[in-house]
Amino acid sequence: xxxxxxxxxxxxxxxxxxxxxxxxxxxxxxxxxxxxxxxxxxxxxxxxxxxxxxxxxxxxxxxxxxxxxxxxxxxxxxxxxxxxxxxxxxxxxxxxxxxxxxxxxxxxxxxxxxxxxxxxxxxxxxxxxxxxxxxxxxxxxxxxxxxxxxxxxxxxxxxxxxxxxxxxxxxxxxxxxxxxxxxxxxxxxxxxxxxxxxxxxxxxxxxxxxxxxxxxxxxxxxxxxxxxxxxxxxxxxxxxxxxxxxxxxxxx
Amino acid sequence: xxxxxxxxxxxxxxxxxxxxxxxxxxxxxxxxxxxxxxxxxxxxxxxxxxxxxxxxxxxxxxxxxxxxxxxxxxxxxxxxxxxxxxxxxxxxxxxxxxxxxxxxxxxxxxxxxxxxxxxxxxxxxxxxxxxxxxxxxxxxxxxxxxxxxxxxxxxxxxxxxxx
Numbered sequence: 001x002x003x004x005x006x007x008x009x010x011x012x013x014x015x016x017x018x019x020x021x022x023x024x025x026x027x028x029x030x031x032x033x034x035x036x037x038x039x040x041x042x043x044x045x046x047x048x049x050x051x052x053x054x055x056x057x058x059x060x061x062x063x064x065x066x067x068x069x070x071x072x073x074x075x076x077x078x079x080x081x082x083x084x085x086x087x088x089x090x091x092x093x094x095x096x097x098x099x100x101x102x103x104x105x106x107x108x109x110x111x112x113x114x115x116x117x118x119x120x121x122x123x124x125x126x127x128x129x130x131x132x133x134x135x136x137x138x139x140x141x142x143x144x145x146x147x148x149x150x151x152x153x154x155x156x157x158x159x160x161x162x163x164x165x166x167x168x169x170x171x172x173x174x175x176x177x178x179x180x181x182x183x184x185x186x187x188x189x190x191x192x193x194x195x196x197x198x199x200x201x202x203x204x205x206x207x208x209x210x211x212x213x214x215x216x217x218x219x220x221x222x223x224x225x226x227x228x229x230x231x232x233x234x235x236x237x238x239x240x241x242x243x244x245x246x247x248x249x250x251x252x
Numbered sequence: 253x254x255x256x257x258x259x260x261x262x263x264x265x266x267x268x269x270x271x272x273x274x275x276x277x278x279x280x281x282x283x284x285x286x287x288x289x290x291x292x293x294x295x296x297x298x299x300x301x302x303x304x305x306x307x308x309x310x311x312x313x314x315x316x317x318x319x320x321x322x323x324x325x326x327x328x329x330x331x332x333x334x335x336x337x338x339x340x341x342x343x344x345x346x347x348x349x350x351x352x353x354x355x356x357x358x359x360x361x362x363x364x365x366x367x368x369x370x371x372x373x374x375x376x377x378x379x380x381x382x383x384x385x386x387x388x389x390x391x392x393x394x395x396x397x398x399x400x401x402x403x404x405x406x407x408x409x410x411x412x413x414x415x
Contacts, residue, residue, distance in 0.1 A: 022304075036389035036399070043391040050304025054333070125333025129303055132336060132415045140390050 006182040007120070008063045009082070010189055012072070013179070013225070015055030016083035019073060020233065021104060022049030023240050024091060033094050040140060044101070047133040054126050074244040078234045079227040086169035088233040095158035098144045100166050103203065105138035107173050110198045111190055119187040142206055149210025160212050171220030174199075179225075260286050260294065263318055270310040271394055274353040277311055281341030284332055293326040294319060299337045302395035339414050350412060351378045356400065358414035375411050377402035 001009075025045035032038025056069035086104065091097045112134060115127035148159040174192040183189030207214050223229065244250060264286075265278040277283060285297040296315065300308050312329050319327050339358035342350075347357035356378045375385050382404040389399040397410040 036391070039389060039393070039399075040391040043395055046304035046306075046395055047302060048304070050300070050302065054303060054331075121334070125336075126303075129300070129333045129336040132338075133303060136390070136413070136415070 001178055001182060003182060003186055004062060004064075006179045007188065008059055009179045010183055011055050011059035011062060011123070013082040015052050015059055015069075015072070016081050017087055018048050018052035018055060020081070020083040020236060021087040022046075022052055023236055024087060024089075025097070025101070027091055028097065037094075041097070044137050044140075047130075047137070051126065051130050051133075054129075058122050058126070070244070074241045078229050078237055081229065081233060081237070082224060082227060083229075083233070084169070084173050085221055085224050085230055086166060086173065088230060088236060089166065089169065090232060092162065093158055095148050095155065096162040096166070098141055098148065099159060099162035102138070102141040102145045102206065103166060103170060104173075105134055105141050106202050106206075107170075107195070107199050108134040109138055110195045110202070111192075114190040114195060118189070123188065145206060145212075146210045149207070149212040156211065159210065163207065163212055164215055167215040167218050169221050171218075172222050172224055175222065175225055177225050256288050257286050260288070260319070263322060264315065267311070267314045267318055270307045270314070272350070272353070272355065274349045275342070275346045277315075279343060279346035279349075282308075282311065282337065289326075292324055293328075294324050295328040295330065297330050297332045299332050301337050305395050307394075337415075339412065342412075354378050354409060355397070356409055356411040358412045373414075375400055377405060377407065378409055379407045380405040 022045045025041055025048065028038065028041040029045070030038065032041055052073075053069055056072045060067045060069050060072055086100060089096075089100060108130065112127040112131045116124050116131060118124045118127065145159065148155040150156070174196040176192050180189050180192065184191055204214055221230075261278065261283070264283055265276045267277045269275050269277055269280055280301065282298050282301060283296065284299050287295040287297075289295060298308075298311070298315075308331075315329065316327050342358065350357040356375050359373050359375055374383050375387075376383060377385050377400075380402060382402050384403040385400050386403060387398065388401050388408065392399045392410050396413055398413050399408065400411045401408045
């Protein structure tokens with residue numbers, strides 16, 4: 001694998017992860033538990049989808065085969081998608097959406113902080129931009145997570161169930177393969193085990209404040225780095241891609 | 253060339269922000285550089301306010317329209333991300349116009365990180381200038397705004413988030 005191929009795969013992985021999460025979150029638009037939260041999730045989804053656009057645009061440019069970010073988003077199938085499996089998990093109840101989002105916001109904060117130091121100017125720039133947005137998101141999702149955990153018996157149980165279910169998808173966020181190895185050597189990619197330590201510490205502190213229990217020795221799902229996904233991704237794509245696939249010349 | 257650059261900047265300063273028409277795109281600080289290549293070719297560097305801000309496309313279209321009207325035939329617009337946009341780039345005079353429009357301008361500078369540790373900022377009501385306001389929602393009608401309410405005049409208002 002050349003550095004260029006690795007960079008394409010890397011930008012694609014980051015772009016896909018943001019795109020699928022943004023798509024999932026935007027399902028709440030018009031269905032939030034109350035107006036302010038509806039606005040909050042819609043805004044978070046917008047930031048994340050915007051980051052996805054920048055990353056996929058860069059992936060397309062690195063690949064250099066004349067594809068655009070829209071081609072990458074709309075004309076690939078599930079096995080060609082590299083998003084982390086946690087992003088495609090159904091929204092569930094509001095506790096589950098918040099737990100998933102807090103886990104990812106927390107990962108993103110430490111990940112982008114490292115990526116901002118990348119020797120790749122575009123990735124570094126996108127990361128610098130995203131840090132500001134993610135910090136704002138994390139503040140919001142963490143405050144809800146603590147409120148749910150330290151709230152009523154019902155909200156506590158729902159939050160704990162969500163933590164238990166989603167924890168099994170967090171291991172994958174820190175997996176590295178040949179792509180990472182090549183790019184770390186070039187000073188482009190982030191060393192994920194270092195991010196993991198910070199993430200675990202941060203999540204432990206938040207869960208403790210929320211009076212929730214951190215799961216131990218959990219089986220971890222894996223596969224997205226090779227394009228293997230849970231059954232949910234294909235349904236998301238079917239909806240997201242319907243229009244451009246049915247009307248290939250559509251412009252918007 | 254410097255004069256031409258100044259002229260272009262002047263033209264761009266006439267383009268209003270698509271969502272908040274009382275400030276221009278140059279007030280906002282999104283125009284990062286103007287490079288004049290020859291008499292008809294120009295390159296602009298712009299930076300997004302928020303990654304997903306839908307107004308960015310509109311701003312690009314408005315910029316093209318404006319410059320084509322002035323005889324430029326080839327306009328290249330490049331998006332740059334670094335340094336990331338900050339509300340510190342909005343000039344004081346534009347902040348005052350925001351306030352008069354009913355949007356509380358970003359308070360203090362982004363250097364002030366005390367809010368991260370839970371200290372709430374005092375946001376003045378853009379209508380009656382009362383300090384007695386409360387946060388309704390951290391997110392608002394656009395990516396750049398949060399929602400507040402004045403406890404004295406009871407008016408709800410948008411606050412331009414300080415990032």
